[in-house]
Amino acid sequence: MLEARNLGYCVGERWLLKGVDLAVRPGEFLAVLGPNGSGKTTLLRLLAGELSPSEGGVWLQERALAAYSPQDLARVRAVLSQIREVGFPYTAYEVAFLGRLPHLWGRREREEDHAKVQVALERAQAGDLTERLFPSLSGGEAMRVEVARLLAQEARLFLLDEPTNHLDPRYALELLCLFRALTYEGRGVVAVLHDLNLAGLFADRILLLKKGRPVAYGPSQAVLDPGLLEEVYEVPFRALGNPEGFRFFLPMPREVVHGA
Numbered sequence: 001m002l003e004a005r006n007l008g009y010c011v012g013e014r015w016l017l018k019g020v021d022l023a024v025r026p027g028e029f030l031a032v033l034g035p036n037g038s039g040k041t042t043l044l045r046l047l048a049g050e051l052s053p054s055e056g057g058v059w060l061q062e063r064a065l066a067a068y069s070p071q072d073l074a075r076v077r078a079v080l081s082q083i084r085e086v087g088f089p090y091t092a093y094e095v096a097f098l099g100r101l102p103h104l105w106g107r108r109e110r111e112e113d114h115a116k117v118q119v120a121l122e123r124a125q126a127g128d129l130t131e132r133l134f135p136s137l138s139g140g141e142a143m144r145v146e147v148a149r150l151l152a153q154e155a156r157l158f159l160l161d162e163p164t165n166h167l168d169p170r171y172a173l174e175l176l177c178l179f180r181a182l183t184y185e186g187r188g189v190v191a192v193l194h195d196l197n198l199a200g201l202f203a204d205r206i207l208l209l210k211k212g213r214p215v216a217y218g219p220s221q222a223v224l225d226p227g228l229l230e231e232v233y234e235v236p237f238r239a240l241g242n243p244e245g246f247r248f249f250l251p252m253p254r255e256v257v258h259g260a
């Protein structure tokens with residue numbers, strides 16, 4: 001569904017990202033992890049076609065990303081970015097309706113478009129927000145409306161930049177359950193996450209970045225190794241749970257790990 005080969009992005013003399021290879025198959029959930037400034041958003045923007053690679057390339061459904069028109073691209077992949085500003089006081093419903101725009105080229109909106117937006121708002125637990133002005137929503141409410149916009153877009157691939165940002169534990173879990181459920185319909189998900197444990201719970205695979213370079217890429221529970229995490233995040237981690245099964249990871253102050 002999605003493939004990146006030797007992907008790199010350079011600004012001036014500095015490589016913000018270099019040497020990334022990855023593949024997302026239909027039904028797969030890939031989490032992108034790494035410290036602040038490690039290149040996660042840059043990678044997501046390259047995968048979305050919002051930035052052009054300095055080297056390597058991206059293929060979506062076996063077609064080079066660069067060969068897509070903006071309309072075609074918007075019908076295949078949906079992007080949840082970190083920037084959540086709208087220039088006008090749109091209602092939440094109008095923001096969610098933006099997801100239908102890629103399907104409206106060359107035709108007028110129909111009743112079914114509104115029905116799809118309504119279903120998307122309910123599925124994103126934003127059905128009670130429809131009349132609210134978007135700028136007046138809390139961070140978590142705005143996120144749910146944005147998710148409704150993505151669902152209304154009916155894309156095959158979702159690219160999510162820190163989707164659990166602003167969400168309380170319940171909504172964070174429910175949001176990731178929702179996207180995991182969408183993978184069972186054969187859609188793909190790439191999500192930038194900071195929560196290692198949510199990544200371990202929901203992702204099939206993890207790509208771990210440090211300073212713009214891939215450090216590990218593989219099955220989630222294999223990548224989530226305390227030694228590797230300490231090397232990447234420069235803080236000790238303690239693993240809890242069953243070494244043969246699911247493990248949780250807690251970052252620890254060094255004094256706690258090594259004794260004060």
Ligand SMILES: Nc1ncnc2c1ncn2[C@@H]1O[C@H](COP(=O)(O)OP(=O)(O)OP(=O)(O)O)[C@@H](O)[C@H]1O
Nearest residue numbers: 011016034035036037038039040041042043192212
């Ligand atoms: N247009 C640009 N010009 C110069 N440097 C940039 C540009 N865009 C991003 N950077 C830098 O590239 C690095 C990677 O940025 P990026 O936003 O991809 O990191 P990130 O892993 O998503 O970080 P965070 O976890 O803090 O959101 C950062 O040091 C950032 O300051």
